[in-house]
Amino acid sequence: MNHFPEKEKQRLAVFKLASCDGCQLSLLNCEDELLALADRLEIVHFLEASSRFGPGPFDLALVEGSVSTPEHIERIREIRRQSRILITIGACATSGGIQSLRNWGDHEEFLSCVYAHPDYIQTLATSTAIADHVRVDFELRGCPIDRNQLLEVLKSYLQGRKPRLPTHSVCVECKRRGTVCIAVASDQPCLGPITQAGCGAICPAFERACYGCFGPCGQANGKSLSEHYVKNGVPARRVMESLRHVNAAAELFQIESDRIEREHLASHRDR
Amino acid sequence: MSSERIITVRALTRVEGEGALHVRLDGDEVEDVRLSIYEAPRFFEAFLRERSIEDVPDLTARICGICPVAYQMSSVHALEAALGITITPTIRRLRRLMYCGEWIESHSLHVFLLHAADFFGCASGIELARQFPQQVNDGLQIKQAGNALLEVLGGRAIHPVNVRIGGFHRLPAAGELTALLPKLREARSAAIAAADWIAEFEFPACEFECEWVALTHPDEYPMNAGLIGSTRFPAIEVDEFEDHFEETQVHHSTALHATRRERQTPYLLGPLSRLNLNRDRLRKPAREIAQRLLPQRVIHNRFLSIAARLVEIVHCLDEAIESIQDYRAEGEASCRYAARSGRGCAATEAPRGTLYHAYEISDDGRVRRAKIVPPTSQNQRQIETDLAHFLPAVLDQPDDQIALSCEKLIRSYDPCISCSTHFLKLTMERR
Secondary structure (H helix, E strand, C coil): CCCCCCCCCEEEEEEECECCCHHHHHHHCCHHHHHHCCCCEEEEEECCCECCCCCCCEEEEEEECEECCHHHHHHHHHHHHHEEEEEEECHHHHHCCHHHHHHHCCHHHHHHHHCCCHHHCCCCCCCECHHHCCCCCEEECCCCCCHHHHHHHHHHHHCCCCCCCCCCEHHHHHHHHCCCCHHHHCCCCCCHHHEECCCCCHHHHCCCCCCCCCCECCCCCHHHHHHHHHHCCCCHHHHHHHHCCCCCCCHHHHHHHHHHHHHHHCCCCCC | CCCCEEEEEEECCCCECCEEEEEEEECCEEEEEEEEECCCCCCHHHHCCCCEHHHHHHHHHCCCCCCHHHHHHHHHHHHHHHHCCCCCHHHHHHHHHHHHHHHHHHHHHHHHHHHHHHHHCCCEHHHHHHHCHHHHHHHHHHHHHHHHHHHHHHCCCCCCCCEECCEECCCCCHHHHHCCHHHHHHHHHHHHHHHHHHHCCCCCCCCCCCCEEEEECCCCCCCCCCEEEECCCCCECHHHHHHHEEEECCCCCCCCEEEECCCCCCCECCHHHHHHHHHHHCCHHHHHHHHHHCCCCCCCCHHHHHHHHHHHHHHHHHHHHHHHHHCCCCCCCECCCCCCCEEEEEEEEECCEEEEEEEEECCCCEEEEEEEECHHHHHHHHHHHHHHHHHHHHCCCCHHHHHHHHHHHHHHCCCEHHHCCCCCEEEEEEC
16 A cells, blocks of 8 residues: 655546546536645546646546557556556446447458548557556546546545445445335336446436446346346347447456357348 | 657546547657547447337437437437427427527536636546636536436436437426426526637637538527538438448547548538528527627637537527526327337537438338437548648647647537547657
């Protein structure tokens, strides 16, 4: 565990790779609480919020976005070198994000689908989590991240302790809210039973299936859940696609969506 | 003989996403201005193919964390056009209410936390808060009101979960919305008070003629319906968009550039465009603020966009309050439909301007082709043109001041670079 020197302000930097900027916005949405932390934390690099940018090294770096270009690999290595604690924030940074859907496509064909001159564009064929490239001290999940979880992470590192965040499933949050179970009471393939809590179980509260924004929870049994849905008449392709969403390349979701494709869809394309 | 000089300024700040600006000068002649968007491509139009149309609003929301509602709105309206769905008046009004939430949130972020700092030499909204604690606090309060509206209608402010083809997953209960009224009324008073503050700003001269493009609507300030209007050309139907506007790829940017197809001329979208084309459709309090802060019939000064954003905030707060007072949770949350093959397009007004989506879908409810034309990529060419016009007036300044002035001008467009599905570091080359 890293301990910060007690007296001085900790230098915080915020960086982004391939992403929608939504998780940085969650930090900007912490307005009041950030001001309360201002005597302990100095934001030295946050391009979205400030024109002043300080050089490293940094005590704490928050990184949004996935690694999807050759330049990103260089940048994340440099950020790691400059940062005592590196925390990745959001589905892009922790699993490769929605743009990891390219990992299942033909990259050359994807390039020519969007660009008249694919040769001008420098990208990698895959979009991957930051932890696949450098050592990461803590991964904060979510698409987008939850501001209260972000504040807990910032406070915990200022206090030199591990963040206390739940690793149980969305189901627990549904029970707390008293929401009727989507997986049981509807024909929708809800990912709540295998998805980590943190969003407050908002999708089921809006009478729709969870689509896994916070990635797989601890001890999730993906196969058991998807086979249950398939047996109850949900098309296998629909179950597969619910896993190939914002956290498509999170390990458990990826293994399970590939298994469904192999075992249910490979022989006769279920369209 | 001229002396050669290259100036480099690093990443542009207080914009959403990443990009750079490259300026080449020969003496006092501006030779070339290039906005480089180095935001990594994320290939939305490619991976949307073969996805179920039901997944589209959740997937396209991820194009932009600042204006996810805009992406959800353009995508569902385009898909509804392809499916032949007509939404109910209740759903239509709730969608406008949701758009009000996003405009309030996105505009107040830009006005109070990102843009106003430029008028007082501050590096950030936090620095500005030391000089103007009341105004910045008011701005945060307005922003929180917008966020709260999105949370009730969509579950959360960033990537809301309630939008679907045909309507919503669940209609809000009337009580959930009326509970927001005190917050919205306070935000309204704060926004009207901010007009006095912005009226005192010193706006640099920047009066370049250009074509302004936005949706226009006979009865309402445009959000998700209308014709594509222009200050130079006759209005067109949204489904004629691709006949009149085209996207081209340039070497220096991962975002495609858009121009008028026939003349290859640039155009500008956003709050000033909407105001220039729809002033009469503003609600009275917002129209009065517009008459005070922006009295000319057509506003050309790009720096006045901050005032246009405030006008739109006031309009949205009034509309939101009225919509909530009139709301009854009646009827179906969404219209049922049967999948069919077809083609549909829609343009809605994202906070930063007209956002066009077009889809071809198959009879089994899958996307065959997706085309997404975001506002910032459409504005890119005009921003470059404006910078070329703006630079001669500031060339006598030291290089770092020139860079600062350019950055301020760029910020006035509120460029949302991460939206460039398909933006700023400044380098200057002087010869």
